[in-house]
Amino acid sequence: xxxxxxxxxxxxxxYYLSDEPSSLHKNLCFVLHGxxxxxxxxxKKFAALNRSDILFVAPEGLHRFYLNGSKxxxxxxxxxxxxxxxxxxxxxxxxxxIAMEIGxxxxxxxxxxxxxSQGVATACRWANFTAVKFExxxxxxxxxxxxxxxxxxxxxxxxxxLYILCGDEDEFISExxxxxxxxxxxxxxxxxxxHRFKGQHDLYAKPLETLFDELFPIPPGP
Numbered sequence: 001x002x003x004x005x006x007x008x009x010x011x012x013x014x015y016y017l018s019d020e021p022s023s024l025h026k027n028l029c030f031v032l033h034g035x036x037x038x039x040x041x042x043x044k045k046f047a048a049l050n051r052s053d054i055l056f057v058a059p060e061g062l063h064r065f066y067l068n069g070s071k072x073x074x075x076x077x078x079x080x081x082x083x084x085x086x087x088x089x090x091x092x093x094x095x096x097x098i099a100m101e102i103g104x105x106x107x108x109x110x111x112x113x114x115x116x117s118q119g120v121a122t123a124c125r126w127a128n129f130t131a132v133k134f135e136x137x138x139x140x141x142x143x144x145x146x147x148x149x150x151x152x153x154x155x156x157x158x159x160x161x162l163y164i165l166c167g168d169e170d171e172f173i174s175e176x177x178x179x180x181x182x183x184x185x186x187x188x189x190x191x192x193x194x195h196r197f198k199g200q201h202d203l204y205a206k207p208l209e210t211l212f213d214e215l216f217p218i219p220p221g222p
């Protein structure tokens with residue numbers, strides 16, 4: 001008979017920043033990549049917004065792998081079905097440590113958590129877990145995980161700004177699936193604001209710009 005044993009180890013996690021932190025960064029946004037992506041490239045979509053008031057932080061999922069076969073480009077993921085509960089616990093702890101590191105010497109006027117594709121489920125689970133005082137949770141081309149503790153999530157997320165964004169030609173999300181998901185969230189007491197845009201399962205500059213202008217309005221000049 002085989003017996004499973006586990007041990008806890010110390011390992012190194014990576015995260016990328018859109019810029020060197022400074023007093024200009026009044027706001028903070030954690031951006032969680034999708035399956036098979038790397039934060040080094042993912043964060044460039046946000047840095048390109050040229051929002052000097054927002055510090056973007058892109059952590060990396062703890063699982064790295066070759067995208068094709070056994071060589072070439074590498075991507076990362078947050079978890080698989082194997083040992084999933086432990087992986088969820090591990091990435092929640094990792095994200096919490098990164099947040100504590102970022103916030104240890106400064107405070108921010110507004111904090112948001114953004115997830116893309118697979119990163120949406122990660123963002124939702126961490127949002128439900130974290131002690132970070134965030135104000136907004138954004139789901140882009142992804143879904144709240146159905147196994148989320150919605151009783152706990154209702155108390156924590158209902159007062160927040162909740163957004164769902166989805167392209168009108170997303171190859172992984174049909175119109176019926178999107179509506180079903182919105183109905184499911186409504187049944188749980190959550191009513192996110194829906195933004196649609198022209199495009200597929202990807203991040204696009206203009207909808208990103210519109211979203212962050214709404215989330216973090218730029219004060220009018222003198």
